[in-house]
Amino acid sequence: MKVVILILMLAGLVAGCTTKSAARAQAQAAAQRAYLAGQNDTLKQQLARQGTTITVVGPVQNGTVPWVAGLNLAQAIATANYLSASEPTQITLTRQGEDATIDPQVLFNGVPIPLEPGDVITLK
Numbered sequence: 001m002k003v004v005i006l007i008l009m010l011a012g013l014v015a016g017c018t019t020k021s022a023a024r025a026q027a028q029a030a031a032q033r034a035y036l037a038g039q040n041d042t043l044k045q046q047l048a049r050q051g052t053t054i055t056v057v058g059p060v061q062n063g064t065v066p067w068v069a070g071l072n073l074a075q076a077i078a079t080a081n082y083l084s085a086s087e088p089t090q091i092t093l094t095r096q097g098e099d100a101t102i103d104p105q106v107l108f109n110g111v112p113i114p115l116e117p118g119d120v121i122t123l124k
Helices: 002-016 020-050 073-080 104-108
Strands: 053-057 064-066 091-095 098-102 120-123
Touching (some): 073 104, 073 120, 098 104
Antiparallel strands (some): 053 064
């Protein structure tokens, strides 16, 4: 009977113990989860900031224009304050990684081209 009790006590002690390697693995897994959570938060913040502006590349005074509902291409270029003495010969609109070339004459004829948050306008 004493042997059975001793075996049960030892089994209970072994079952409740955590080895150093298991504890280390648990700590590493927790640290990795915390790291990934921080990376996700940072990425979300960057995307939120990027999505509320329009970037204008070229001879402009202000390369970042705040996006507002209804903003169009001509308004964004005017807000960026185009500085070149000559009219742009090429306008490229990049949206979600896709480029679209826009004929400057279309813009000068008053056709409104709507913009979306995060768009990039390149003037040449």
